[in-house]
Amino acid sequence: MSRRVVRTSKFRHVFGQAVKADQCYDDIRISQMTWDSNFCSVNPKFVAMIVDASGGGAFMVLPLSKTGRIDMSYPTVCGHTGPVLDIEFCPHNDNIIASGSEDCSVMIWEIPDSGLTSPLTDPVVKLEGHSKRVGILSWHPTAHNVLMSAGCDNVVILWNVACGEAVVRIDTVHTDLIYSACWNRDGSKILTSCKDKTMRILDPRKGTVLIEKEKPHEGSRPVRAVFVSDGKILSTGFSRMSERQVALWDPNNFKEPLTLQELDTSSGVLLPFFDPDTGIVYLCGKGDSSIRYFEVTDEAPYVHYLSMYSSKESQKGMGYMPKRGLEVNKCEIARFYKLHERKCEPIVMTVPRKSDLFQEDLYPDTIGPEPSVEADEWFQGKEAQPILISLKDGFVATTKAKEFKVHKSLLKTTTASAGSQQDSSGEVQSLRNEVKDLKAAIEELTKRVRELESKH
Structure with a gap:
């Protein structure tokens, strides 16, 4: 008889567990929109959730410590005139969050350290350039103040947020609705999946297609894709018989997947979250009540099923905590914020270990909050790997969060519309006049100083 060999993995016994009821966020009217985004974003300070709002769009931002029942009158961020479709915290400043909406705009908000005490209606920056609703947002992983947005106008825009400028506009590549868009680890490539049944790797600054794969999944339902280790790509989609699938691809050989596994016949789109x-x-499937986890390795079948967390209630959205927000002394390797009908419930993934010591094999140096390149440098072609930090003593902010500075004098150039050129020329003229006045004032002061010196 042949003996079945069990694959060795330190993550074989990872298990998920919901936190106690008093650590959940209750009585929140989660948005009823059917859009397939996460509806939730989280970082070591705050958790944000898209909520139902009358007469526009809104989302709620709560300090992580504010658990329990949330009062109906708790202030929201409510500056959009249409429903909010996606939100994402900035990886380099925990107080900055971006939101995309059906009103075709992207807004950048600054949240006070203690949370909101009154409704927030005025964004720090408003980015206008899409002609249809904006459903996907993603901050650049290493460049400061670079944001990618994708809209239902089939356009991807890369913004320099500090001056509100649409620097790159990719509008000739996608022929249909964009399902997903994400960066690779250092932000040198963008991966998109589209309703035209094509998965594309793009050069973000040139806006050109580097490589593409038609029909990564045979079915007609939405495909999601993310970069994983070594530049490989993991995609989720549907077979022709509407079975949910997960596949792993090597972009150097896009003809056949490295592996293609069928999971089940549920209808919810699977949202992948990868931990490098x-x-x-x-x-995590929209409408599912479970989270499946797989380990991606270099040995066949490359995507190894580990386990599954299940609960009774189905999820309407999901937030994923950055590594620096985890409790390393409890061997916590991931934490999700699962949205139900009326509440947000944290789910903790842990590896059981008997020792209380820091487990170096579970926590290699991870991406920290410090950007490695400025927006202008990155748009000019500079590449930079993420700056890594150690979690040995838990995450401590050794440097002040990267301050969010807006060049207000340049903000009139925000929109990508034709009318903005007149605004910008007028703005430039007023700046020139200001400089002229300052020069005249300096000359006058220099003259007076000379006169005073000659008297002495």
């Missing part, structure tokens, strides 16, 4: 430190990918 552990090589684990978590699949």
Whole structure:
């Protein structure tokens, strides 16, 4: 008889557990929109959730410590005139969050350290350039103040947020609705999946297609894709018989997938979350009541099923905590914020270990909050790897969060519309006049100083 060999993995016994009821966020009217985004974003300070709002769009931002029942009158961020479709915290400043809406705009908000005490209606910056609703947002992983947005106008825009400028506009590549768009680890490539049944790797600054794969999944339902280790790509989609699938691709050989696995016949789109430190990918389905996790390795079948967390209630959205927000002394390797009908419930993934000591094999140096390149440098072609930090003593902000500075004098150039050129020329003229006045004032002061010196 042949003996079945069990694959060795330190993550074989990862298990998920919901926190106690008093650590959940209750009585929140989660948005009823059917859009397939996460509806939630989280960082070591705040958790944000898209909520129902009358007469526009809104989302709620709560300090992580504000658990329990949330009062109906709790202030929201409510500056959009249409429903909010996606939100994402800035990776380089925990107080900055971006929101995309049906009103075709992207707004950047600054949240006070203690949370909101009154409704927030005025964004720090408003970015206008899309002609249809904006459903996907993603901050650049290493460049400061670079934001990618994708809209239902089939356009991807890369913004320099500090001056509100649409620097790159990719509008000739996608022929249909964009399902997903994400960066690779150093932000040198963009991966998109589209309703035209094509998965594309793009050069973000040139806006050109580097490589593409038609029909990564045979079915006609939405495909999601993310970069995983070594530049490989993991995609989720549907077979021709509407079975949910997960596939792993090598962009150097896009003809056949490295592996293609069928999961089940549920209808919810699978949202993939990849952890580069552990090589684990978590699949969360909209409308599911479970989170599956797989380990991505170099050995066949490359995507190894580990386990599944299940609960009774189905999820309407999901937030994924950055590594620096985890409790390393409890061997916590991931934390999700699962949205139900009326509440947000944290789910903790841990590796059981008997020792209380820091487990170096579970926590290699991870991406920190410090950007490695400025927006202008990156748009000019500079590449930079993420700046890594150690979690040995838990995450401590050794440097002040990268301050969010807006060049207000340049903000009139925000929109990508034709009318903005007149605004910008007028703005430039007023700046020139200001400089002229300052020069005249300096000359006058220099003259007076000379006169005073000659008297002495």
